[in-house]
Amino acid sequence: MHGIGMFLHLLKNKWSDPLGLVAAEAFGALMLAAVLPNSGLEELLKKKHWFVFYLVLAGVILALWLYSRKHLPKNKRGRIGITIAVYSETRKDEMRIKSDFLREFRSAIVSQFSGKVFQILVLNNHRSQEVQTRDDARQISDDMRSHCVIWGSFRRRQLHGRATCALNLHCLVRHRPIPLNHSNQLSREFTKLFPPKILFLAAEELPGFEITTDMLQEATIYIVGVAALVSGDISLALKLHEHLYATIRHERHPERTTHFNLLKSGLRGRLADEYILAARFHYESKDYRDLAKVKDYARKARDMNFGNCISHVLLAICSFYKKDIPGSLREVLRAKQIAPRDGAVLYSEAFIYYYSRKYWKADKTYGKAIKTQTPSPTVLEVELFITDLIEREPDRTDFYYPLGLINYYAKQDYKLATNYFRQFVDEYRDCPDLTEQVKKARIHLDELQSKSSSNK
CATH class of the missing domain: 1.10.210 (Uteroglobin)
Structure with a gap:
């Protein structure tokens, strides 16, 4: 026997x-x-x-x-797969890791999202021992179709004469189609939220596991949400981050003050970015019935990050479409307080002045906007906004002048600039309110003619 x-x-x-x-x-x-x-x-x-x-x-x-x-289990399609590979030196420790740590981690993650978002895959001890480097983790991620691999080891050692547990964990995030440099950045963010090495006394093993489980769960949801954001899945990123923020915003844990401060700060910044992207998505749909959603997301972005000037620009756009021109200008000026040299803000301010027929203020502000190093996509958005306005309000062809300025200086599309300036001069040569702008447009036309002649 x-x-x-x-x-x-x-x-x-x-x-x-x-x-x-x-x-x-x-x-x-x-x-x-x-x-x-x-x-x-x-x-x-x-x-x-x-x-x-x-x-x-x-x-x-x-x-x-x-x-x-x-054999390696495969992540189900449509789920976010999280692979856990934690090696322990003894069978007893392996069972403790599974019962006191990994089981709680799985339960916490899956229960929060009804098991329909995440799938937790736990490797057995001998397979976990094989995952030693980022390349090993990357191979496991490919083989198991998982988006996140958390790997490391659990050991017991004597430290200063006391039995101590050492938990070493690392993270690899591969939410396709994230480039390698973004994946490395996500791993660094995970390290800030969850230290690679955690020590706690063996006599306090259970509370040590509880604290570690909570920290790992929060860090994992945060990082997977960021990965979803980077890969363009805004709805999933918002779902994960909003849920996590609602869970931790009122919690107080003195033993985890640094962790909570970093997590909350990171969450507020990420949520602000996600709300801006969601607002822009609804705005760019060109369905103006979605303005309520644009306004809602822009307000949320503003509340998450008061230093986000784009949220005020989006709120200004919403006010403009509601014909609340004073309200639109107020939002633009709030954005200007945050970012006085931001091109998008200055172009928005100039637009409101021009629309209100405060042409001299608009001229001055357009001059400042043109001097900024505004990215080409933003300049194109400004141009499209004005052309859309002319389509909706055909009597506002006076905007041919700022369109000429934008194409002349910001886009350097001299042919289009010439067309806009010429249309403006032909239509408003006798308008007393636009005498100064007509004069400047003629000067620009002469300059463009000279450029055209010198290039022949």
Whole structure:
């Protein structure tokens, strides 16, 4: 009985090791021998049909052993797969990790999202031991179709004469189609929120695991949300980050003050960016019935990050479409207080002045906007906004003048600039309110003519 107990112990604790295979094969031989009354293992070999049966059984055991060593579970399509690979030195510690740490982590993640968002995949101990580097984690991510791999080790050591638990964890995020440089940046963000090495006394193992589980859960949801944002899945990013922010915003844990401060700060910044993207998505749909959503997301972005000038620009646009011109100007001036030299803000301010027919103020502000290094996509948005306005309000062809300025200086599209200036001069040459602008447009036309002649 002692021998059988030893085999069972080896099967339970060393199944994935070669020693476990040897124990399984030997145990199979003993079981076959036991079915023949009064016969030992040497008698078994004399009965060819039993020997053949044993070879089949040995082959099945070998196949199962190889399958258990090589098989990796796959993440289900439509889920965010999180693979956990934490190696421990003893079977007892492996079970403690699974029961006190990983089970709680799985429960916390899955229960919060009804099990429909995340799938937690836990590697067994021998496979976890094979994940030592980022390249190993990347290969596991590919093989298991997981978006996030958390790997590391759990060890017990003596530190200053006291039994201490050391948990070392690292993270790789690969939410497709994230480029490698973004993946590395996400890993660095994870490290800020979850230190690579956590120590706690063995005597305080359970509370140590509880704190670590909470920190890991929060850091993982945050990083996966950022990965979703980078890959363009704004709705998922918002879902994860809004849920996490609502969970932690009122929590107070003195032992985790630094972690919470970093997490809240990161969340507020990310949520502000996500709200801006969501607002822009609804605005760019050109469905002006979505203005309520644009306004709602812009307000949320403003409340998350008071230093976000774009939220005020979007609120100004909403006010403009509601014909609240004073309200639109107020929002633009608030944005200007935050970013006085931002091109998008200055172009917005100039537009409101021009629309209000405060042409001299608009001229001055357009001059400042043109001197900024405004990105080409922003300049194009400014131009499209004005052309859309002319389509909706055909009597506002006086905006041909700022369109000429934008194409002349910001886009350097001299042909289009010439067309806009010429249309403006032809239509408003006798308008007393626009005398100064007509004069400047003629000067610009002469300059453009000179440029055209010199290029021939």
